[in-house]
Amino acid sequence: xxxxxxxxxxHYRHPWEFTYPEIEASLTACGNxxxxxxxxxxxxxxxxxxxxxxxxxxxxxxDLDAPAAVKVRANLPTAFWNIPTRGAM
Numbered sequence: 001x002x003x004x005x006x007x008x009x010x011h012y013r014h015p016w017e018f019t020y021p022e023i024e025a026s027l028t029a030c031g032n033x034x035x036x037x038x039x040x041x042x043x044x045x046x047x048x049x050x051x052x053x054x055x056x057x058x059x060x061x062x063d064l065d066a067p068a069a070v071k072v073r074a075n076l077p078t079a080f081w082n083i084p085t086r087g088a089m
Contacts, residue, residue: 005030008066029074036077047080 059068
């Protein structure tokens, strides 16, 4: 999954070159997402992702702006860990 995440951080209309810091950043982002997805649940708090979903879809509708969509997705683990009482686990 981190390869797809890495590739999506670049807009298809802009030239780019591979760099190790970018691949490392995508590995970190992928790990953060995986950790949030695999976290235990059941504390009664629901995460509302409607606004994030709308921003994600808007980015893709805007000339397939995958880098902007990736930024929205990258913020989801932080939002998850900031749900009230989540940090108390």
